[in-house]
Amino acid sequence: MTTSEPYATALLLVIFGLLMAVSAVFSRASGRLGVPVALLFLIIGMIAGREGVGGVAFDDYRFAFRLGTVALTLILFDGGLNTPLSAVREGARPAAVLATVGVAATALLVAVGARMLFGLEWMHALLLGAVVSSTDAAAVFAVLRSSGIQLKRRVGATLELESGLNDPMAAILTLSLTEALSRGEPLTWHLALEVGMQLAMGGVLGLGIGYAGRALLTHVRLPAAGLYAVLTFSLAFLAYGLPTLVEGSGLLSVYVVAVVLGNGKLPYRTGLIRIHDALAWLSQVAMFLVLGLLVFPSRLLQVAWLGVGLGLLLGVLVRPLVVTLCLLPFRFRWKEVLYISWVGLRGAVPIIFATFPVLAGVTGADALFHIVFFIVVVNSLVPGTTVKWVTHRLGLQAHVPPAPQAVLEIASMKDLHGDVLPFYIDEASAVAGSSLADIPLPAGATLMLLVRGDELVGPRGDTVLQPQDHVYVFCRPEDRALVQLLFGRLEEE
Amino acid sequence: MKIAEFLSPQAVIPELTARTKAEVLRELSQALSRAHAGLRVERVVEVLQEREKLGSTGIGEGVAIPHGKLGGMVQLQASFGLSREGVDFDAIDGKPTHLFFALVAPENSAGIHLKALARISRLFKNPVFRAAILEARTAEDIYRLIAQEDAKA
Numbered sequence: 001m002t003t004s005e006p007y008a009t010a011l012l013l014v015i016f017g018l019l020m021a022v023s024a025v026f027s028r029a030s031g032r033l034g035v036p037v038a039l040l041f042l043i044i045g046m047i048a049g050r051e052g053v054g055g056v057a058f059d060d061y062r063f064a065f066r067l068g069t070v071a072l073t074l075i076l077f078d079g080g081l082n083t084p085l086s087a088v089r090e091g092a093r094p095a096a097v098l099a100t101v102g103v104a105a106t107a108l109l110v111a112v113g114a115r116m117l118f119g120l121e122w123m124h125a126l127l128l129g130a131v132v133s134s135t136d137a138a139a140v141f142a143v144l145r146s147s148g149i150q151l152k153r154r155v156g157a158t159l160e161l162e163s164g165l166n167d168p169m170a171a172i173l174t175l176s177l178t179e180a181l182s183r184g185e186p187l188t189w190h191l192a193l194e195v196g197m198q199l200a201m202g203g204v205l206g207l208g209i210g211y212a213g214r215a216l217l218t219h220v221r222l223p224a225a226g227l228y229a230v231l232t233f234s235l236a237f238l239a240y241g242l243p244t245l246v247e248g249s250g251l252l253s254v255y256v257v258a259v260v261l262g263n264g265k266l267p268y269r270t271g272l273i274r275i276h277d278a279l280a281w282l283s284q285v286a287m288f289l290v291l292g293l294l295v296f297p298s299r300l301l302q303v304a305w306l307g308v309g310l311g312l313l314l315g316v317l318v319r320p321l322v323v324t325l326c327l328l329p330f331r332f333r334w335k336e337v338l339y340i341s342w343v344g345l346r347g348a349v350p351i352i353f354a355t356f357p358v359l360a361g362v363t364g365a366d367a368l369f370h371i372v373f374f375i376v377v378v379n380s381l382v383p384g385t386t387v388k389w390v391t392h393r394l395g396l397q398a399h400v401p402p403a404p405q406a407v408l409e410i411a412s413m414k415d416l417h418g419d420v421l422p423f424y425i426d427e428a429s430a431v432a433g434s435s436l437a438d439i440p441l442p443a444g445a446t447l448m449l450l451v452r453g454d455e456l457v458g459p460r461g462d463t464v465l466q467p468q469d470h471v472y473v474f475c476r477p478e479d480r481a482l483v484q485l486l487f488g489r490l491e492e493e
Numbered sequence: 494m495k496i497a498e499f500l501s502p503q504a505v506i507p508e509l510t511a512r513t514k515a516e517v518l519r520e521l522s523q524a525l526s527r528a529h530a531g532l533r534v535e536r537v538v539e540v541l542q543e544r545e546k547l548g549s550t551g552i553g554e555g556v557a558i559p560h561g562k563l564g565g566m567v568q569l570q571a572s573f574g575l576s577r578e579g580v581d582f583d584a585i586d587g588k589p590t591h592l593f594f595a596l597v598a599p600e601n602s603a604g605i606h607l608k609a610l611a612r613i614s615r616l617f618k619n620p621v622f623r624a625a626i627l628e629a630r631t632a633e634d635i636y637r638l639i640a641q642e643d644a645k646a
Contacts, residue, residue: 090587153583428543430560430607438604440611481552482614486607489547
């Protein structure tokens with residue numbers, strides 16, 4: 001086959017186009033089985049790889065690390081944009097403990113297990129522990145969403161924030177340990193200091209970039225709506241790049257910037273959120289495919305026992321123990337503790353981190369990479385396939401109504417003073433069975449649109465709200481509480 | 494519409510013993526059935542819980558208005574409970590809830606039910622009123638405060 005341009009590029013696009021299409025199309029099936037979609041992408045990558053049927057020769061760890069970092073940045077950014085301030089308030093403290101002390105303890109305990117049970121050298125064991133110590137937000141929420149589960153707020157908020165906040169910590173530990181290993185230096189207490197410094201730097205710079213970005217977005221006037229997305233995109237890159245250049249945690253900064261932006265006034269908010277959602281998905285697919293290509297099934301076999309053993313150790317023993325201890329001061333119910341322990345899904349992050357020691361030329365890093373693969377697979381398959389069952393057994397789910405046939409959104413360059421709230425009318429909603437004229441809406445509020453089955457109904461005074469209707473209510477932010485009280489179930493966007 | 498028409502002093506609990514959301518709903522339901530013979534506690538708990546499943550009726554600032562509709566009732570009935578310690582009610586502002594106003598309405602009284610909800614939520618928007626209730630020690634004091642505030646608007 002010819003390798004001259006444009007054929008080489010065309011070939012690459014065909015391969016990736018096909019892989020991405022297959023990944024996207026099969027994601028539905030995997031959701032139904034409770035298998036995290038990401039895992040499916042990873043396996044498709046493996047099948048396409050050199051030792052699979054695809055025969056794509058790829059072992060560029062540097063490229064994988066770069067792509068992984070960009071992808072992770074975009075995924076964390078999207079996660080941050082969608083994290084409401086209320087979740088931050090509720091989940092911040094338990095999540096912060098889980099994301100710092102919890103990550104360190106997890107890394108340490110996995111290391112002890114790897115050393116005691118499988119005889120790894122201490123430094124390798126520690127590195128391994130650090131690499132697999134963070135949970136994956138995307139994986140956790142993809143599984144929850146696709147199995148139609150809605151969690152109690154505080155539990156959901158804690159899980160979500162934890163997974164956004166623990167990647168930075170795991171990254172710092174991994175990078176520091178890798179450096180120590182490749183230079184042959186012993187570990188000292190400086191590591192703790194280093195971790196604190198990097199987190200502080202990442203957090204502070206993140207706040208700075210976040211507020212500066214917010215001011216920029218609200219004041220700048222761009223000629224086309226699409227350019228606002230370019231601006232948020234650039235903020236995401238800067239958020240990672242700038243702190244990292246000055247030894248701060250880039251990942252923490254990305255998350256902080258996105259939370260600050262997401263909770264402020266955004267021009268073309270709905271559009272921007274959509275775009276970043278799409279980018280996050282694209283990142284997921286691309287990242288897992290590439291990581292899948294890096295995995296060699298023959299080398300997997302050599303570390304299968306070790307990998308599965310450590311994977312189970314992490315999921316069944318270490319994670320529950322660490323979570324229980326970390327959450328002790330926060331008065332969670334035992335069911336909730338159990339739940340948070342169980343759904344500590346691992347995703348791409350450990351696999352990306354595992355490329356770093358390989359890049360740094362650490363001896364035995366290749367074996368480590370393949371062990372990590374197993375740990376991730378075990379810790380997404382086991383919780384992923386059981387999460388639905390576990391949620392129901394513990395009674396932590398809230399049932400979710402069907403989505404409406406039509407969605408009403410307002411696209412506006414400015415943030416307008418007013419909310420459009422989507423509601424699902426349940427039998428138990430106070431407004432069910434009453435006519436619109438009977439609903440004591442606050443001044444200035446109105447029912448904008450009614451979606452009944454396949455029909456759009458123009459709301460009139462004598463229109464009677466029926467169970468299973470979807471309605472859109474416009475109101476001022478200060479009247480939200482009353483509107484929610486009357487209408488009941490706010491619909492997820 | 495006056496709150497006294499559907500809230501009686503017997504249905505006011507000056508000190509809730511409940512510490513969880515489920516316990517609060519039960520205690521409020523018991524107060525309702527005490528004040529109005531014929532209301533079965535189990536049924537009331539059930540309708541209140543059905544509504545909570547849609548989203549908490551904790552409207553923030555320490556106030557919750559659990560409500561529901563029940564077949565076979567003649568008119569709107571209410572109970573009130575106070576928890577000085579506060580209960581995690583999944584309120585929309587994430588803060589603990591102290592003041593609970595439970596409301597059950599007949600199946601076909603949608604209009605009155607909604608008006609009562611709006612009225613109660615407006616009443617409890619007043620921070621001075623909320624603080625005064627938190628200071629009250631007896632059911633009679635609480636009842637009097639509510640009636641007074643209700644007479645103002």
